[in-house]
Amino acid sequence: MLAAERFLEGKFDHIREDGDNDFQMEGTSSESKKKTRPLTPDDGDDEMGSNDEDSEDDDADDYVDYDSDFAPQGNTSAKLVSEVDPYAGIFFSRDRREEVIEVEEEPEVVTLPDAKNARVTLMSQGQWMKGCPEGGEQSFLFGLYSQLSEGQCPCPQQCGSSMQRRKSDFFTIFTDFSSYVSRLRKVLRRKCEMCSCVFCFACGEPVATDKAKGSMEDNSLFHCSNIQGVILGVGLSMLEQYFAETVTPINNVEEQTRKRRKTEGHEADLPVVAIMLGTGAKVYSKKAKGGIGYAGEQVEDHSGQLEAQAVQRAKDEKIGKLLTAIRVYLPNLHREGGGQTSDYLVHPTALAHLRRRFNYVCSTLLRNDSLADMSDRSVLYFELLEWLETISNHEALASMMAMPIMVVASVKSVITRRSLNGRNIRERTIIYEGSAGPRELLEGIVIQAHAALKGLDRVRQLETPTGELTEEQKRMTAQDMKGKAKEIEAPLFEDNQRLIVFCRRILSTARAIDRSLRETKGDGFVDRLHAGLPKLPGVSQPSSGIAAGTTLESAMVAYVDWATRARFEYCDLTIPAPQRTTQNSEEDASPHYKFYFNNEARMLANSDIPKRSLAIAKELAILTTNLPVAWGSSIFLRVDETRVDIIKALIIGPEGTPFLFDIFLGSNYNQSPPSVKYMTTNGGKFRFNPNLYADGKVCLSLLGTWTGPGWVSGKSTLLQVLISIQSMILCEEPYLNEPGWANSGGSPQSRAYSANVRRMVVKTAMLGNLKNPPEPFGDVIHTHFRLKEQYIRAQLDKWLESDDGRTTVGDGGMGQTRNGEGNNGMKKDVDELKGLLIQLRTGNGALSTA
Numbered sequence: 001m002l003a004a005e006r007f008l009e010g011k012f013d014h015i016r017e018d019g020d021n022d023f024q025m026e027g028t029s030s031e032s033k034k035k036t037r038p039l040t041p042d043d044g045d046d047e048m049g050s051n052d053e054d055s056e057d058d059d060a061d062d063y064v065d066y067d068s069d070f071a072p073q074g075n076t077s078a079k080l081v082s083e084v085d086p087y088a089g090i091f092f093s094r095d096r097r098e099e100v101i102e103v104e105e106e107p108e109v110v111t112l113p114d115a116k117n118a119r120v121t122l123m124s125q126g127q128w129m130k131g132c133p134e135g136g137e138q139s140f141l142f143g144l145y146s147q148l149s150e151g152q153c154p155c156p157q158q159c160g161s162s163m164q165r166r167k168s169d170f171f172t173i174f175t176d177f178s179s180y181v182s183r184l185r186k187v188l189r190r191k192c193e194m195c196s197c198v199f200c201f202a203c204g205e206p207v208a209t210d211k212a213k214g215s216m217e218d219n220s221l222f223h224c225s226n227i228q229g230v231i232l233g234v235g236l237s238m239l240e241q242y243f244a245e246t247v248t249p250i251n252n253v254e255e256q257t258r259k260r261r262k263t264e265g266h267e268a269d270l271p272v273v274a275i276m277l278g279t280g281a282k283v284y285s286k287k288a289k290g291g292i293g294y295a296g297e298q299v300e301d302h303s304g305q306l307e308a309q310a311v312q313r314a315k316d317e318k319i320g321k322l323l324t325a326i327r328v329y330l331p332n333l334h335r336e337g338g339g340q341t342s343d344y345l346v347h348p349t350a351l352a353h354l355r356r357r358f359n360y361v362c363s364t365l366l367r368n369d370s371l372a373d374m375s376d377r378s379v380l381y382f383e384l385l386e387w388l389e390t391i392s393n394h395e396a397l398a399s400m401m402a403m404p405i406m407v408v409a410s411v412k413s414v415i416t417r418r419s420l421n422g423r424n425i426r427e428r429t430i431i432y433e434g435s436a437g438p439r440e441l442l443e444g445i446v447i448q449a450h451a452a453l454k455g456l457d458r459v460r461q462l463e464t465p466t467g468e469l470t471e472e473q474k475r476m477t478a479q480d481m482k483g484k485a486k487e488i489e490a491p492l493f494e495d496n497q498r499l500i501v502f503c504r505r506i507l508s509t510a511r512a513i514d515r516s517l518r519e520t521k522g523d524g525f526v527d528r529l530h531a532g533l534p535k536l537p538g539v540s541q542p543s544s545g546i547a548a549g550t551t552l553e554s555a556m557v558a559y560v561d562w563a564t565r566a567r568f569e570y571c572d573l574t575i576p577a578p579q580r581t582t583q584n585s586e587e588d589a590s591p592h593y594k595f596y597f598n599n600e601a602r603m604l605a606n607s608d609i610p611k612r613s614l615a616i617a618k619e620l621a622i623l624t625t626n627l628p629v630a631w632g633s634s635i636f637l638r639v640d641e642t643r644v645d646i647i648k649a650l651i652i653g654p655e656g657t658p659f660l661f662d663i664f665l666g667s668n669y670n671q672s673p674p675s676v677k678y679m680t681t682n683g684g685k686f687r688f689n690p691n692l693y694a695d696g697k698v699c700l701s702l703l704g705t706w707t708g709p710g711w712v713s714g715k716s717t718l719l720q721v722l723i724s725i726q727s728m729i730l731c732e733e734p735y736l737n738e739p740g741w742a743n744s745g746g747s748p749q750s751r752a753y754s755a756n757v758r759r760m761v762v763k764t765a766m767l768g769n770l771k772n773p774p775e776p777f778g779d780v781i782h783t784h785f786r787l788k789e790q791y792i793r794a795q796l797d798k799w800l801e802s803d804d805g806r807t808t809v810g811d812g813g814m815g816q817t818r819n820g821e822g823n824n825g826m827k828k829d830v831d832e833l834k835g836l837l838i839q840l841r842t843g844n845g846a847l848s849t850a
Contacts, residue, residue: 098133222340225347236357371621404434455617615670653730
């Protein structure tokens with residue numbers, strides 16, 4: 001439209017027609033007239049924008065490992081996609097490693113007369129290009145910075161006038177983004193002193209000052225791709241710097257909180273550690289164990305946590321507002337009022353800025369392992385989801401969702417020198433490595449959102465009008481004002497609804513990204529992407545096809561990979577109808593469960609407790625992706641498909657020993673801790689630990705059964721309980737868990753106690769579980785022993801060699817002094833167990849104990 005206006009105004013009168021009926025600009029050659037500028041500039045050294053076959057073959061491996069999911073096509077639409085999307089037809093791999101030299105300069109500070117003499121810092125070239133390991137993207141970044149920070153901008157009417165560009169015009173760093181945008185708007189439109197032509201100072205092209213588009217008051221900031229590139233670069237640099245500054249203070253508050261803990265037992269530190277543990281975390285403590293036997297309670301100081309939460313809220317609001325302000329300038333063809341010029345002509349640096357600066361913020365936020373925390377910080381996460389969807393909706397940027405995020409792996413070398421202008425310059429050689437991309441990181445949150453919605457699907461939402469209050473609400477409000485009312489249920493439904501809305505927003509964003517990738521990169525690309533994503537928990541699948549390999553290292557890799565996929569699943573824990581005891585009562589309508597807390601569960605069969613449902617939903621979201629998995633110890637959970645408050649846990653303790661626990665989230669959960677029962681007791685005969693009683697009682701301060709930091713309503717989680725049991729109760733030297741024996745490590749009494757426990761472990765936890773695996777962990781137990789056969793066989797030989805020959809005492813060897821006479825049964829149990837291990841290996845995971 002602008003070109004047409006200029007043509008009608010006679011601006012193209014200097015163009016003459018040649019003999020071939022082609023139009024040619026004066027001063028141009030016939031060769032140059034044939035070259036057209038693609039939407040993404042083509043550079044011979046640029047692997048990002050090259051469409052040449054030879055160039056692609058030579059350069060593609062320099063920046064990414066890939067397999068193409070597209071055969072060469074000659075249709076026009078495919079060519080257009082490749083021109084718009086510099087990574088069209090490429091599937092990315094995380095196996096990348098790039099070495100880059102980055103330059104850090106002392107910042108230059110200037111005074112701006114046109115901004116009330118404000119003192120501002122100028123963005124250096126090194127800061128502008130920081131964090132970009134791609135050669136082609138570096139050339140675009142360098143070109144735009146050089147163009148806008150120096151040299152002359154000639155008048156587009158070619159009247160001979162020009163204006164000097166300065167670094168302070170485009171690369172000023174203000175304390176807030178709005179001040180930068182306001183000043184940029186002032187300096188962008190220039191008027192030629194000779195011909196009075198109004199033109200854009202960023203691209204040097206004329207502008208139509210009276211043609212503001214859509215609902216925007218001023219579209220000068222959307223006139224060209226150069227403006228887009230510089231706004232995103234400077235804005236995202238501000239965002240990256242501010243976001244990095246917010247991490248350290250919050251971590252410091254958490255550290256101070258831990259230091260203020262005054263409890264004597266080292267279990268006091270565990271709840272904080274448990275929150276930070278991710279998959280594969282090492283959870284054993286080598287410190288001397290203090291006793292955690294049955295008794296007492298203490299109150300923990302949580303003032304530091306409240307302080308950290310207040311700081312976090314303030315930071316989130318500021319970051320959210322900054323993200324909102326910058327998002328306005330993202331390429332967006334669906335913005336209100338229609339797409340602007342810069343929305344169609346995306347600058348090549350836009351993708352570079354997003355990949356290196358926005359991805360830092362994006363990856364940090366998406367690695368959050370708590371959906372509950374995200375929901376509490378929804379002011380920030382809703383804006384993050386808006387960014388992801390906006391980026392994925394533009395075909396020039398959609399590839400970024402599937403591309404690996406390049407992160408700093410190490411700093412190879414640092415050299416400091418003086419520049420010609422006397423400022424210090426530091427050159428750093430940095431090694432970048434590929435990590436999970438935005439879509440892959442989002443999938444972990446998608447899994448949590450599905451789990452939370454499953455936990456809430458039994459909640460019946462009340463249909464309350466959004467307008468005037470009902471009479472009941474008015475009465476409750478009046479009672480509250482008098483200070484006589486108890487807590488009402490309506491806000492609880494609001495909390496549930498808020499979590500539901502947040503989870504659905506996560507799922508819709510993931511679907512939108514997938515839809516955009518299918519449109520821009522094809523079904524084959526998206527199918528390969530999904531093949532590598534984490535999978536939603538489902539019903540248990542047989543694991544007989546998983547091979548341990550020939551070495552211990554291969555077995556460890558196979559084990560962790562299998563355990564990560566099998567750690568959380570839904571299953572049917574109900575007892576089939578024919579096995580139920582039928583009586584003529586209304587209670588018989590609810591099913592029975594293969595579960596210690598069956599009666600308690602049936603009592604809540606038709607209950608609707610919104611606060612409890614909300615707590616369970618958040619709990620499930622955490623558990624689906626955060627159960628610790630490692631070669632030495634892992635946690636497996638099975639949740640009933642229809643009753644998500646009924647849970648069975650299999651905790652693999654030290655030396656590969658599985659222990660079973662039944663867990664029920666009662667009517668007052670999360671105000672009270674869960675009910676936990678220890679089930680691996682050989683029929684109530686064996687006590688494997690001072691804190692695991694033969695009757696199934698679990699002694700733990702989080703459960704209120706011992707002195708120390710107890711359960712904190714709304715804060716403590718089932719994951720903390722599981723990790724506490726895993727790391728402290730199922731420990732390598734259980735004798736030390738008895739309060740009076742905490743300093744007896746390595747003593748003859750401790751060695752005798754451990755030997756007695758090992759005999760019980762072999763007989764019940766290993767041999768007994770293999771011969772009669774507890775439901776629903778049959779496949780888990782068989783796969784566990786099959787993949788760890790080499791290790792467990794060697795371990796059994798050591799145990800048998802070090803056995804003291806004493807008689808096994810079921811109470812854990814408390815006060816054991818007599819020597820056993822003859823065979824105590826250890827050798828027989830070990831031989832039988834080894835035979836079952838051979839059957840597992842030779843029978844492809846099948847086991848016959850007949």
